[in-house]
Amino acid sequence: MKIYLAGPDVFLPDAIEVGRRKVAICDRHGIIGLYPLDNSVHLAASDASRQIFHGNEAMMDDAGAIIANLTPFRGPGADAGTVYELGYMAGSGKLCLGYCNDPALYADRARRFTTVTELDGRLVDAEGLTVEDFGLPDNLMMIHALDLHGVPLVLPRERPADVWHDLTAFETCVKLAAARLASES
Amino acid sequence: MKIYLAGPDVFLPDAIEVGRRKVAICDRHGIIGLYPLDNSVHLAASDASRQIFHGNEAMMDDAGAIIANLTPFRGPGADAGTVYELGYMAGSGKLCLGYCNDPALYADRARRFTTVTELDGRLVDAEGLTVEDFGLPDNLMMIHALDLHGVPLVLPRERPADVWHDLTAFETCVKLAAARLASES
Structure with missing residues (x-):
């Protein structure tokens, strides 16, 4: 089972390392994590943004589920790119999971x-x-999309000290996805 | 042809009136505009947010296209609920259009x-x-989604004085959708 790992993690200074940690957590639970930065894109190319889009969409089409990091990004709510991807996967009939490190x-x-x-x-x-x-915790469309198209939003009881590097809620999503897949097979 | 009219317009003080204007513009171009507030929801009900979600999703499933108002909302980028809906329609294989009154x-x-x-x-x-x-003008996922799944983002040359009530760019989207539909039929 392949899961697309969406989130503003790609905007972190250590984005690649965070992706490696996420993929390793998936691996421990028997899941293949697809992380956007695994696409090889030449950022200097004039069509770099389009290449990134196509790489991400191909990954989403290849995955059976999404785990979206909906931690607030540059404002009161989730990152727009991540939210677009959650919608795309819901519209595609894929299993939708998400977490947010700010309750x-x-x-x-x-x-x-x-x-x-x-x-x-x-x-x-x-x-x-x-x-x-x-x-x-956020716009009702995302919150109820998770209820209806997958698993309710995973929230920590308290905001972790480092919202961008604490992967506890992420790992909960991975476990929930693995359990869902085991029950379906 | 039915088009889902997504946008943070629903958060305006005169949300209902803006919806009426948008639906009237659609009507002039032979299109049925579906506006989220046309769903009847009892806001005092304990499950009001879920009723709104289900109403919006049913409207999206009923529509063949979306026109998303991606004008920045409470931050540097588009409204999250609108972006979710754009993704949902792209994932559903529907025609995607959008405009933004801030170039x-x-x-x-x-x-x-x-x-x-x-x-x-x-x-x-x-x-x-x-x-x-x-x-x-915004996150690459939305911008290129429009390029690939519909029509490139419609932007005014200059930011109109009233970004929430100027419907010029919206009407351009309606015309583009009508032309696309005429060429397909």
Whole structure:
């Protein structure tokens, strides 16, 4: 079983090493982890971004499941590239898993970046745009996609000291995927 | 032809009115626009977020295409729920279109929210995380998904004064979708 390992991990300074650790964890549970940076792309090429896209899409098409790292990235919610990939895999009928190393609710996360006030019974940000307030950690589309197309979001009880390198919640996802596959075979 | 109208428009104070305007534009071009708020959901219900998810997914499954509003939302990039839906439609093999009322490059958008510096030949933010620098307006997965699964991102030459209510780029997407459908039939 191959699983696509999506996440903003690819933007870390030690992105390659984090990918190696993730693939090794998968290996210990009998799963082949496909990590985006394993695609060989010449970053200096004029069509580098397109090559990366095609490499990632080919990996997703080759995988039977996704484990998405939905830890907030440069804002209150998950990384857009990762979220796109989660949607792509859900639309493709693949098994969807995800984790997030920040268990805070979305409305509380939003408060770190903007002033959140109540107006006419709804929460709004400084621009007057509604802040989702369903007691969920992120946008409802991702949270319920995991419920419906795979396994509910895996969250640590407390935010780990190093959200980008603590792979406990990731390993929980790998175990859940391995158990699901064992029960299906 | 039914098109799913995705976007953070649903978070605007006048979300319902914006939806009506979008559906009316579709209608003028012979297209049925499906707007998420047309689902009837009791927001006070304990499972309101799940009802919204199911309503949106049913609309996406019913539609042959998506027009995603990828205007930056509460950060440098597109709204996560919208991006999830774009991925879902791409994975489902549907026609994908999108527009963005902010033509700025992603790296420049990131500078509005964090300090961006150069380190070892790459751009990084204040946390040391890589800032994508491919000359694209947002994460490469969404931009190239549109190229490959539909029509390249529609951008205005200049940011309109009211990014949330100017529907010029949206109407361009509707026209492009209508033309594509006419050429296929």
